[in-house]
Amino acid sequence: MVLGMLIFMPGICFSKEKSDSILLNKIWSYRRNFAHKIGGEKPNVYIRYTLNTERRNPTLYLIPTFFYYAQGKREFLSETYGKLRLLGENDYRIDRQIICNTEPHGNQVTSAFTDYIVPDIYGMTLYDDRILSPFYRKNRIYYRYTVHQDNTNIAQVSFRPFLRHTQLIKGSATVDVNTGRIISVVYDGEYDMIKFHVDIMHGTDGSNSILPQRCQSNLRFNFFGNRITSNYLAMYNCPVTLPDSVRNVSDREIMDSLRPVVLRKDEAEIYQRYDEERMKEVQPKTDTVIKKKRHFSRFLQKVGDRLVTSSTMESKDASVRLSPILNPQYISYSQSRGFSYRIQFGARYSWNQKRYLTLSPRIGYNFKIKQFFHHTSLKMTYNPKRNGYAEITVANGNRISNESVIEAIKNNHNDPQDYEGKDLDYFKDNYIKVHNNIVAFDWLEIMAGVVYHIRRPVNVADMEKEHMPTVYRSFAPAITLHLTPWRKGPVLTFNYERSLNNVFGSNLQYERIEMDASYKFKLDRMHLVNLKAGSGLYTNRKTNYFLDYTNFHDQNLPEGWDDDWTGHFQLIDSRWYNTSKYYVRGHASYESPLLVCSFLPIIGRYIETERFYLSMLSIQHTRAYSEIGYGASTRLVSIGAFASFLNTKIQDIGFKFTFELFRKW
Numbered sequence: 001m002v003l004g005m006l007i008f009m010p011g012i013c014f015s016k017e018k019s020d021s022i023l024l025n026k027i028w029s030y031r032r033n034f035a036h037k038i039g040g041e042k043p044n045v046y047i048r049y050t051l052n053t054e055r056r057n058p059t060l061y062l063i064p065t066f067f068y069y070a071q072g073k074r075e076f077l078s079e080t081y082g083k084l085r086l087l088g089e090n091d092y093r094i095d096r097q098i099i100c101n102t103e104p105h106g107n108q109v110t111s112a113f114t115d116y117i118v119p120d121i122y123g124m125t126l127y128d129d130r131i132l133s134p135f136y137r138k139n140r141i142y143y144r145y146t147v148h149q150d151n152t153n154i155a156q157v158s159f160r161p162f163l164r165h166t167q168l169i170k171g172s173a174t175v176d177v178n179t180g181r182i183i184s185v186v187y188d189g190e191y192d193m194i195k196f197h198v199d200i201m202h203g204t205d206g207s208n209s210i211l212p213q214r215c216q217s218n219l220r221f222n223f224f225g226n227r228i229t230s231n232y233l234a235m236y237n238c239p240v241t242l243p244d245s246v247r248n249v250s251d252r253e254i255m256d257s258l259r260p261v262v263l264r265k266d267e268a269e270i271y272q273r274y275d276e277e278r279m280k281e282v283q284p285k286t287d288t289v290i291k292k293k294r295h296f297s298r299f300l301q302k303v304g305d306r307l308v309t310s311s312t313m314e315s316k317d318a319s320v321r322l323s324p325i326l327n328p329q330y331i332s333y334s335q336s337r338g339f340s341y342r343i344q345f346g347a348r349y350s351w352n353q354k355r356y357l358t359l360s361p362r363i364g365y366n367f368k369i370k371q372f373f374h375h376t377s378l379k380m381t382y383n384p385k386r387n388g389y390a391e392i393t394v395a396n397g398n399r400i401s402n403e404s405v406i407e408a409i410k411n412n413h414n415d416p417q418d419y420e421g422k423d424l425d426y427f428k429d430n431y432i433k434v435h436n437n438i439v440a441f442d443w444l445e446i447m448a449g450v451v452y453h454i455r456r457p458v459n460v461a462d463m464e465k466e467h468m469p470t471v472y473r474s475f476a477p478a479i480t481l482h483l484t485p486w487r488k489g490p491v492l493t494f495n496y497e498r499s500l501n502n503v504f505g506s507n508l509q510y511e512r513i514e515m516d517a518s519y520k521f522k523l524d525r526m527h528l529v530n531l532k533a534g535s536g537l538y539t540n541r542k543t544n545y546f547l548d549y550t551n552f553h554d555q556n557l558p559e560g561w562d563d564d565w566t567g568h569f570q571l572i573d574s575r576w577y578n579t580s581k582y583y584v585r586g587h588a589s590y591e592s593p594l595l596v597c598s599f600l601p602i603i604g605r606y607i608e609t610e611r612f613y614l615s616m617l618s619i620q621h622t623r624a625y626s627e628i629g630y631g632a633s634t635r636l637v638s639i640g641a642f643a644s645f646l647n648t649k650i651q652d653i654g655f656k657f658t659f660e661l662f663r664k665w
Helices: 002-034 058-062 111-117 137-142 206-210 252-258 265-282 288-308 403-411 460-465 574-578
Strands: 044-055 075-088 091-101 125-127 130-132 143-149 154-161 170-176 182-191 194-202 212-223 226-236 311-314 318-322 331-334 338-352 355-366 371-383 388-396 426-441 444-457 472-483 491-498 511-522 528-538 582-592 607-619 625-634 637-646 649-659
Touching: 002 137, 002 143, 002 154, 002 170, 002 206, 044 111, 044 265, 075 252, 075 265, 091 252, 111 194, 111 212, 111 226, 130 182, 137 143, 194 206, 444 460, 607 637
Parallel strands: none
Antiparallel strands: 044 075, 044 226, 075 091, 125 130, 143 154, 154 170, 170 182, 182 194, 194 212, 212 226, 311 318, 318 338, 331 338, 331 649, 338 355, 355 371, 371 388, 388 426, 426 444, 444 472, 472 491, 491 511, 511 528, 528 582, 582 607, 607 625, 625 637, 637 649
């Protein structure tokens, strides 16, 4: 008996392992084999959620979209009936047709909660750009699987992450053994301070089998003693189809006729309390003092909400978008540039779907150089299909240097003087830019226009003492070509600008040529490679000129983690941007959710993304310059450490951070 067990046990084990692998391969291949097409569907959807503020304190006022939940009622209910417009994998839009909710002023809960209602379990990520799905083949290296199967056509597949991490989940799925179709799945995870438990029932055939038929999500949010829970129920493929003309209608009676499942007792009580309060508000009040206090309280609430929450005001043809004034995401710090802060606004007016006007002001302040920055663009879009628009931009740029001014001053003196610390070579820059953009061909986009600069010295008094000009003007036609000759290849950019003398007081002559190439290569498992390379050259030196490149310049205002850190130098002296008549640069970064620090105890589980950086530069009159760096993005901050080198000799070490708290809220 023992001998028989020793002989046949390996065969039994290998057979079990082989059958498990066969089932997992069926799951990973199911979308490709049975339901690969997903776009274009418009199933009817019913969504209901409750929100309960279990514990709260004054810090809740600081959370975007949660200002109204920091006081007053603690329980809220919302229902929506409409259409789910599927645009592709992890790309959808819900057209709301009938809406009922008890939230203050018709407020909608943050998208950080609503994102959990349409998971894509067969995709690389469950929700847009986060949470690696265990049912995507190339994500299998991050998970461990256990298959339990009786003598039926149904199996239970349990999965757990090989490492506790915010981008990974734990749970189990019920699977059809014959096809690999996931019948239902339950999982738990945590991302961006939200712990979630999700229970999904999938459809049975075709594209419906890769979409949820029913999804229930229980969310729990904790922040500095605040605790908010929310329960979501989403049901798809509801039987009643409403006309597309019905949009954003608030009607409880219609919702009662459409609701596919009855309300629970606690949900019905929320509606009952809400109706009773509404009845009290519409009753006539004789005490004008009470009325004034109520109106003043609502006014303070609106003002406070605008301080911490972005808001959008819409009408039939126009909309205005305001960013929050107190927003830590708009603060950044780097060793070379210090602290910066910015806020932005936006407005849009539409004549029709093909013609609209947008206004985009942005202001900021750099604390190191003590300067305000502004950038306002007015854009008239006349052909969205071909990206056709005309735009006017009014802004002030970074402080720029002109070393030829110092040379001219020194030549006027027989005895050399010390001009250190007087900032005679620094100038403030104000400019206006007018251009038109159009996609001429699928592979060629053309932007042509003019730019007018007015530069004045920072130290006007000393410039006047030295009998030097205090205003430098330039008027230059410019053209920019964007070329995409390959469908999935790099984007090539060519920029040409030439100043014209004696036009609108222009007293500068220059000619500049720049070329740039950028390529973003998306890999599996949320890995990303960013490559950028470029060069520039000034070809005209007839008069004093400012070396002001388009693609090689200083950044004094924060633009965000995903925009700036790859394509710019972090430790370079700002003077280097304006000292050479040519430059050649290259940048590369590699991004992954799990690289180095994710394996650290305690803090590693909260790291969402890690990056490695490499930048290189060659300019006139200096040795080869390079920077290497490492960065990590968490729910709170993005932090980067960088080191710079001249040839192989280390020059400087520095750090940079931007706040990421509530970035997606």
